Amino acid sequence: MSIHIAAKPGEIAEAVLLPGDPLRAQFIAEHFLENAVQYTAVRNILGYTGTYRGKPLSVQGTGMGIPSISIYAHELFRDYGVKRAIRVGTAGSIQEGVKIRDMVLAMSASTNSGVNLQRFGGKSYAPTASWNLLKTAYDAARSRGWEPAVGNVVCSDLFYTEDPGEWKIWARFGSLALEMESAELYTTAAKFGREALAILTISDSLITGEQTSPEERQTTFTRMMEVALETAVSP
Numbered sequence: 001m002s003i004h005i006a007a008k009p010g011e012i013a014e015a016v017l018l019p020g021d022p023l024r025a026q027f028i029a030e031h032f033l034e035n036a037v038q039y040t041a042v043r044n045i046l047g048y049t050g051t052y053r054g055k056p057l058s059v060q061g062t063g064m065g066i067p068s069i070s071i072y073a074h075e076l077f078r079d080y081g082v083k084r085a086i087r088v089g090t091a092g093s094i095q096e097g098v099k100i101r102d103m104v105l106a107m108s109a110s111t112n113s114g115v116n117l118q119r120f121g122g123k124s125y126a127p128t129a130s131w132n133l134l135k136t137a138y139d140a141a142r143s144r145g146w147e148p149a150v151g152n153v154v155c156s157d158l159f160y161t162e163d164p165g166e167w168k169i170w171a172r173f174g175s176l177a178l179e180m181e182s183a184e185l186y187t188t189a190a191k192f193g194r195e196a197l198a199i200l201t202i203s204d205s206l207i208t209g210e211q212t213s214p215e216e217r218q219t220t221f222t223r224m225m226e227v228a229l230e231t232a233v234s235p
């Protein structure tokens with residue numbers, strides 16, 4: 001058992017889906033996995049292992065933000081030998097061409113967080129997705145007739161920023177959307193030599209202020225899940 005995950009060795013699959021919301025982890029386990037068994041409920045951050053198309057697959061809540069996902073990703077890679085970790089989450093669009101409901105594959109993740117400046121002694125690391133997972137997810141989406149946006153996202157430490165226009169500098173440099181976890185997931189995967197990808201759906205737009213309705217969130221979530229599941233269990 002690790003400090004924050006109550007699984008025994010061998011109870012977590014090599015491939016793990018990572019929603020922020022622990023109740024999303026439960027929903028995924030109940031609706032998409034076969035024979036799912038809960039292996040942790042420490043701090044109500046739920047984790048399950050089952051199978052998908054006969055292959056072992058786990059789903060683990062991460063909580064919101066860099067410090068929270070950092071803990072879960074670290075323990076999954078270090079203590080449970082996880083080889084591929086796929087975040088399934090939401091993001092806010094900062095580009096006109098990226099509309100609410102769109103799917104975004106985070107090829108790389110910029111951040112305003114200080115964690116990597118601390119880790120790398122003031123030098124700037126470039127958190128990057130696994131090319132293998134990125135290509136597999138892109139192909140899985142395209143084969144279903146969906147066109148995901150692929151590019152840089154911005155991983156923010158603050159949801160409620162002091163400057164409401166802080167995102168504009170990132171938008172000018174081509175970043176697609178704002179979220180709060182990918183940079184740390186990618187960096188932690190790199191530290192342990194593992195694969196990671198963030199598949200995101202746009203839940204709101206910082207440009208127009210629009211938000212998706214609960215029904216739209218369900219539809220877009222199902223689409224994202226199809227891509228994430230196929231990517232997680234691909235050879």
Ligand code: HPA
Pocket residue numbers: 090091092093156158159178179180203204206
């Ligand atoms: N900001 C940060 N994270 C988010 C947002 C946002 O607007 N939308 C979804 N996740």
